[in-house]
Amino acid sequence: KAGVTQTPRYLIKTRGQQVTLSCSPISGHRSVSWYQQTPGQGLQFLFEYFSETQRNKGNFPGRFSGRQFSNSRSEMNVSTLELGDSALYLCASSPGTGYSNEQFFGPGTRLTVL
Amino acid sequence: DAKTTQPPSMDCAEGRAANLPCNHSTISGNEYVYWYRQIHSQGPQYIIHGLKNNETNEMASLIITEDRKSSTLILPHATLRDTAVYYCAWDSNYQLIWGAGTKLIIKP
Numbered sequence: 001k002a003g004v005t006q007t008p009r010y011l012i013k014t015r016g017q018q019v020t021l022s023c024s025p026i027s028g029h030r031s032v033s034w035y036q037q038t039p040g041q042g043l044q045f046l047f048e049y050f051s052e053t054q055r056n057k058g059n060f061p062g063r064f065s066g067r068q069f070s071n072s073r074s075e076m077n078v079s080t081l082e083l084g085d086s087a088l089y090l091c092a093s094s095p096g097t098g099y100s101n102e103q104f105f106g107p108g109t110r111l112t113v114l
Numbered sequence: 115d116a117k118t119t120q121p122p123s124m125d126c127a128e129g130r131a132a133n134l135p136c137n138h139s140t141i142s143g144n145e146y147v148y149w150y151r152q153i154h155s156q157g158p159q160y161i162i163h164g165l166k167n168n169e170t171n172e173m174a175s176l177i178i179t180e181d182r183k184s185s186t187l188i189l190p191h192a193t194l195r196d197t198a199v200y201y202c203a204w205d206s207n208y209q210l211i212w213g214a215g216t217k218l219i220i221k222p
Contacts, residue, residue: 004157033209043201043212056208090157100146101205105157
């Protein structure tokens, strides 16, 4: 099975712009989660989607949004970029059902905001 | 407030067992504990998970205390390729709550 893929792998934007990141989960997985990783804050949960519905959202401003499509692919969007949004954005997929939540991660998108 | 704590760094001699502790004192009864590792800012790699009983797979063993407030990841015969940042996390309401990670350095 192919793993989780994320595009693009690297991105450079300037303050005030917006950005859209894409994630394709492992085939058959219906849950997609997004995380932000920075040296200062570590791994922080952004949101989780299952069958096109957001089931949970982390403590991030409304500039961060996401969605999931019927084929389970997911996108996240950050509007009005700030310097502090520079981070590694990680997507993870899991079956989304059952008691455990074993997640498999993609390689991440490295976003740099200038 | 949900909290997961790990020591920031540890050393281990090559060929010896590496024991990485994690404290997850606010975990509740039906929330799983997960361990991942991350090398060179790649995506975290899943290692193992468990609920109450000790678990073992081809990569590692997981020991969870009876009160479930802490756990230990054991790499039985550490190699240089096991040098990485190891994260403990637990699952609450569809999100993983992460520790800050332990940088494990394997020394020859």
